[in-house]
Amino acid sequence: MSLPAWPPAWDKKIKRYLQLDGEQEAEKRGKELWQQALRLARPRTWHQIITIKEFNDVFKPYAQASQALQRLLVGCDRVALMAVSLGPQVEERSRELLSRHEIFDGFILDRMGSYLAEWCMSSLDRQITEDLDAQGLKTTRRYSPGYQDFSLHAQKAFVDLAAEASTGINLRPDYSLAPEKSVTALKGIAPPASPIKN
């Protein structure tokens, strides 16, 4: 699925997120870095809708072990799996700058990478939700490995499913994602009449 609104605008929201609002020199430098971040970013997205049975199989035993997730998925018969990645370029550039003691640029570029990855996930989530809404289906809020009692080890299932092929996402030994500027998430899908927790 493509991201029609890409790239996001340089607006108040991003400036507030980066804590650059009202700081003249920092804001000027930040705006230049924003262009660099957009040039370096290679946003890729992936999503798949599977039945709740398939989900429980693929994410065994982590899905069952997470009471919070099980509560969220009550009434759902399907699950939308989502993954986005910006690619490694932004974080590689950030590390390079930090190693050269260009601290501001390295830090801000890293934060921009986080913002852009989250922006991509929000966009993907919005598109999927709108499609399902149009079909009269209900959806839960977004949920990711590492939230509450949903183990980070569940990232492996995301990567095994399709994320690696479609987005270039890999797992590190600590079960965090590589590239770092990647996000995985799921959301429950329920029939129109079903009461869901959101």
Add this chain to the structure above:
Amino acid sequence: MNALPAAQLAGAGIDELSHSARLKSRAVLRYFAQVPTDLLFFFSDIAIQAEAMGAPLSFGPASMPSVAAPADLVRLPRAADMPRMRVNARVLRDLGAEFPGLPRAAMVYGPFTVAGQVAGEQSLLRGVVERPDQVRELLEKSLAMAMDYARLLLEAGAEVLWVSDPLAVLLAPESFWDFAGEPLARLFAVKGDRDTALHICGDTAQIVAGMVKTGVGGISFDQCLDLLALEDQVPPEVAVMGNLDPVEVLEQAAPEEVAQTAEELVMGLGAAPNFALCPGCAPPTSAPVANMRAFLESGRRALDLLSPHAAGLAELSAGVLAGDGGGLEDQVRRLRADGLGAMEVMRAGLMRAIKKSSALYETKRRHLPTVLLTVDAFYRGYQALEPELAESGESGPAVALGTVHGDFHEIGKNLVAIMLKAHGIPVLDLGVNVPPQSFVAACREHGCQVVGLSAFITSARKQLGEVMRALAMAGLKNVDMVAGGAAVNQHLASQAGAKGYAKDAVAAVRLLQNVMKERA
């Protein structure tokens, strides 16, 4: 600085001193002979005006006079008729005769504080809200007493009017001007020029503008405030005065530590043209005179060192603070060519800017990215000094820093390493995914006294306890551990036995500075 420790030199109790011009003069003359300050600021007690207005006092041989109870009936006598006020006027004359040419300070307490002593502090503070007109009426009387006493001391030869108004810090900032600031402005008008000073105890950061508005010539700040964070709120024609801890440093530390702390203070603030070195609050009567001398001599030596280069240092510091890297290396070289030592350029120019930037961040006047602009500029200036500083021999790393085993996140940890180095704390960066034994090895092989652990993912939290256990097993129980990172909080850090927790890179600097200070 207030000469309260002079009380030790009289050979008599404080109760006797407080009533005897002869004994008090003897004490302060001996004191200033040993502690040659630029301003002769003899000691007085906080209760002298309240006593004149009718409040009964307690006197004792080892404690300063204090108000025993509110006044039954408020009086407004002439200062010249009050024996203890006449004692202080006499001491001023004696000081003038002994030390001709040196300015003397008249010490007067502010109308709000005296009104609190006369009416009872709680009653006065409640009255500000419930009976403001009655409070104003009482303030007029305590102002009249203060003005009359100030005139008596000025006529006795005082060149500087110094007012302390400690109770004013308890006013809400929006009430400060009405109940303390405006009466103080009228009190300072008695002097008619800028040779005036104001001290209000405690955290006065919220009322600096009101203090400036009184028209005072200098503001003395307590040691709880970071002067770098608030110096910009004080206009250049008003002196920023302060601010060494009178108890922990001046009373309790050894003279060498006092000297070192005073020098450090001057290195941070000495380049500012309106800075005046003095203690924060009044040093206690029991502060060793040797400490007062160490403070004065060390501070003066550092100020003398910086003074000829103050303009260049201020320019360098301002450039770094603004994150303006252009020309910094040239400025550093110019200061060196003018004869200022590499370490002084580093401390009073570059480090000053870093410390100020961090102080502004901690007081919520600056965002973290702008602090990082300062760090960038610092490094550009530092490059010009690095060869010389390296030659002067840097000590081994004090802190072994790493992201814990099983966690590969490095940005936050890198930021902490950079900030620590910029603040002069040598760091051994062990990288990411660091097993407990590597922290142990760093302490053994490099002599690190502190380990700094970063944990970003929740599954890595348990490593905090693992590192602590590994250090204990290796017999390194004296090594302190601190922790930070997205997966850690104060509770988790304490639970694991950490000495402290830092929520970000700036907090990490403050935490490590405190830990190192404790260990020193």
